[in-house]
Amino acid sequence: MKKEICVRGDDKELIEKFLKRISLFRNFNTRSLQCVLGEFKVITVENNEDVVFQDDEGTDLYIVLKGKVKVSLTGLDGNEFILTELKEGDFFGEMSLIDGKSRSANVIALEDTTLGVLPRDMFICTMKENNAIAFDLLEALIQRLRKSNDMIESLAFLDVNERLVKFLIDDARKHRETVKGSHYIARKRTHQEMASHIGVSREAVTKALKALSFRKTVIEEDGYFLISSDAASEFSVDK
Numbered sequence: 001m002k003k004e005i006c007v008r009g010d011d012k013e014l015i016e017k018f019l020k021r022i023s024l025f026r027n028f029n030t031r032s033l034q035c036v037l038g039e040f041k042v043i044t045v046e047n048n049e050d051v052v053f054q055d056d057e058g059t060d061l062y063i064v065l066k067g068k069v070k071v072s073l074t075g076l077d078g079n080e081f082i083l084t085e086l087k088e089g090d091f092f093g094e095m096s097l098i099d100g101k102s103r104s105a106n107v108i109a110l111e112d113t114t115l116g117v118l119p120r121d122m123f124i125c126t127m128k129e130n131n132a133i134a135f136d137l138l139e140a141l142i143q144r145l146r147k148s149n150d151m152i153e154s155l156a157f158l159d160v161n162e163r164l165v166k167f168l169i170d171d172a173r174k175h176r177e178t179v180k181g182s183h184y185i186a187r188k189r190t191h192q193e194m195a196s197h198i199g200v201s202r203e204a205v206t207k208a209l210k211a212l213s214f215r216k217t218v219i220e221e222d223g224y225f226l227i228s229s230d231a232a233s234e235f236s237v238d239k
């Protein structure tokens with residue numbers, strides 16, 4: 001259940017320090033930060049709880065203070081496609097905040113998560129006063145666009161085995177998992193979860209994993225996958 005937390009003076013100081021460390025707020029001056037904190041709401045959501053529904057109205061900006069969420073789309077058949085996962089310091093909700101249209105995707109907590117919620121007017125007003133903030137937002141949006149292009153490229157040009165290997169290698173690199181011997185290490189996920197990330201059915205992931213295990217490209221261990229470091233070039237996913 002969503003719960004609003006009462007923000008006390010000490011918490012405000014901690015939130016201010018936290019915001020100063022994240023790129024979207026690095027150009028806020030002290031006065032703007034104080035204004036933001038005056039309007040800032042903090043909420044908690046439980047694992048698996050929806051924060052934002054695709055097509056809902058809403059213009060608040062959310063900042064992940066603690067925890068993790070996924071951004072996903074739901075097909076007409078109810079299948080889920082995961083666009084990205086966001087962690088501490090990331091933000092979401094900027095699309096409706098800027099164009100005033102309905103939410104473009106669902107955002108769902110992947111663990112118990114604490115979020116900062118900022119009303120649209122506050123953010124827009126500060127952004128208009130300070131062009132550097134608009135530029136930081138633009139930079140973040142361009143990074144997302146690049147990632148989306150990368151995902152479109154995978155969907156358009158890679159087969160299921162290649163997509164799975166690419167996803168596991170990207171995941172291993174994102175979490176800075178160390179290379180063990182000549183292997184990347186990616187944390188274990190369910191077949192359904194991987195299917196939702198690469199846009200195929202759970203059965204297709206099971207089949208691909210069997211083929212990749214047979215070739216020793218991917219080895220399933222307790223709690224993690226080992227992916228042969230040769231796989232990146234072999235599967236043309238070395239980016």
Ligand code: CMP
Pocket residue numbers: 052071083084091092093094095096097102103104105106107144148
């Ligand atoms: P908004 O449309 O307001 O609500 C859903 C949010 O999900 C959206 O703003 C973005 O913050 C986020 N989102 C939507 N699409 C993507 C994407 N392709 N990559 C990363 N985040 C996204």
